[in-house]
Amino acid sequence: MARLLVPALIFIALVVAAVASLGTPLITSVATSFHVPLGSAQWTLTVALLSGAVATPVLGRLGAGPHRRAAILATLAVVVAGSALTVLPLPFAWLLAGRAAQGVGLGLTALMMGVARDHLPERRGAAVISLISVVSIIGAGVGYPLAALLAELGGVRAAYGLGLAVTAAALLTAWRSVPEAPEGRSARVDVAGAVVLAAALLLVLFLAGERILWSGHLAVAAGLAVVAVVLLCLWAVIELRGTTPLVDVRAMRHPAVAGANLATFAGGIGMYLLLTLITRYAQTPHGAGYGFGLTTFAAGLVLVPFSVLGFVAGQLTPRIRTRIAGPLLLAGSAVVVGGGFALFAAARTNLAELFAAMGVLGFGVGGFSAAMPGVILAVTPKSETSSAMSVNYVVRSVGYSLGSALGGLILAAGTGPGHLFPDDNAYTTAALAGIGAMAITTLTSLALARRRPPEA
Numbered sequence: 001m002a003r004l005l006v007p008a009l010i011f012i013a014l015v016v017a018a019v020a021s022l023g024t025p026l027i028t029s030v031a032t033s034f035h036v037p038l039g040s041a042q043w044t045l046t047v048a049l050l051s052g053a054v055a056t057p058v059l060g061r062l063g064a065g066p067h068r069r070a071a072i073l074a075t076l077a078v079v080v081a082g083s084a085l086t087v088l089p090l091p092f093a094w095l096l097a098g099r100a101a102q103g104v105g106l107g108l109t110a111l112m113m114g115v116a117r118d119h120l121p122e123r124r125g126a127a128v129i130s131l132i133s134v135v136s137i138i139g140a141g142v143g144y145p146l147a148a149l150l151a152e153l154g155g156v157r158a159a160y161g162l163g164l165a166v167t168a169a170a171l172l173t174a175w176r177s178v179p180e181a182p183e184g185r186s187a188r189v190d191v192a193g194a195v196v197l198a199a200a201l202l203l204v205l206f207l208a209g210e211r212i213l214w215s216g217h218l219a220v221a222a223g224l225a226v227v228a229v230v231l232l233c234l235w236a237v238i239e240l241r242g243t244t245p246l247v248d249v250r251a252m253r254h255p256a257v258a259g260a261n262l263a264t265f266a267g268g269i270g271m272y273l274l275l276t277l278i279t280r281y282a283q284t285p286h287g288a289g290y291g292f293g294l295t296t297f298a299a300g301l302v303l304v305p306f307s308v309l310g311f312v313a314g315q316l317t318p319r320i321r322t323r324i325a326g327p328l329l330l331a332g333s334a335v336v337v338g339g340g341f342a343l344f345a346a347a348r349t350n351l352a353e354l355f356a357a358m359g360v361l362g363f364g365v366g367g368f369s370a371a372m373p374g375v376i377l378a379v380t381p382k383s384e385t386s387s388a389m390s391v392n393y394v395v396r397s398v399g400y401s402l403g404s405a406l407g408g409l410i411l412a413a414g415t416g417p418g419h420l421f422p423d424d425n426a427y428t429t430a431a432l433a434g435i436g437a438m439a440i441t442t443l444t445s446l447a448l449a450r451r452r453p454p455e456a
Contacts (some may be wrong), residue, residue, distance in 0.1 A: 017139025052106030060390025134314030137429020141307030188416030270437035313366030336364030
């Protein structure tokens, strides 16, 4: 069973990550095809991230119970239905609904990890969990150029058709390969906690995506940020008092878990910031005084080194993990990502330098993603694997959203009156901010390494 199970788990994790990322390269095409503003088209990406962030802890709790297989199949069915909505000739609102349904699939990554930990030998399971974590990141690098190429050849519906095909294949794969959860488990979903968390995450991701709100209506943005913090505090109280919490907040206070999630948050900001900077820089027309004027498809090819070296790092990390502690691997990977920022800040006059920076970023992200599950799961019971990793995914998603927003704010601040594109120095400023985020990640990881790891 393990011989078929491993490729099935990796394939499903790759598919849901790639499909959720389809919104990124298609934003301009959606705006043109549906005659909507770019800000509205941006929601084809934001709504997928939002639904994924909300669905992840709920699915993580279901994954801790006896109906994990049913939850996986039902979720993939929702993703397939959403993919069909994106392909059918329906109005823009239906496209957003379809993208929201596709985003729900992001919650399956943690469940794939739970299956691997339950049904594979310990060492093999740890390696597969690391690989699942990596492909959930590099899936964007796989989906981006393919979607861009299909959009150029056959339009936006053709690109979303790719999502329908691969999600249907993932559903069939799960139906044939994913086993039932071990007996003796039970899990109930905390509905009140899920609703409050959904509201808080909606505000967080909305604020992260609406850069105009921060620049033009700072007081409103600050007020909404306060509301989001209050909702998150209320959610924590509900989880602490509930008998069947959506997330075991007490376990989150464990130094290893809290530190790992803090490192994920800061690292997510930096990692996605550099990804955003490089792809945007590559597509900036020569008339701005810099940039390469690449098409969407050609800019997607810049992500190839990111995916390839990320996969290589993911393969190497489990072997290195036998000699080096997980937190030290996190710190080393954060330093590598920081090196990618330094390279981008110092050298970006030709495409080879952009490819190099993207490759360094991929290697660092791959190592970080592969090492992170081991740090958290070392102090997490088997039955709570899906729940613990789902929380880490939510933290990572929020970090990614804030990283993208931070890059947009810095570049917007560096855009002069009457200019369409920011000054080249704004990219350097954003790169320095990313180095700061990775420095925080490195220091947090080193602090984790100094603690003696307790028993699970």
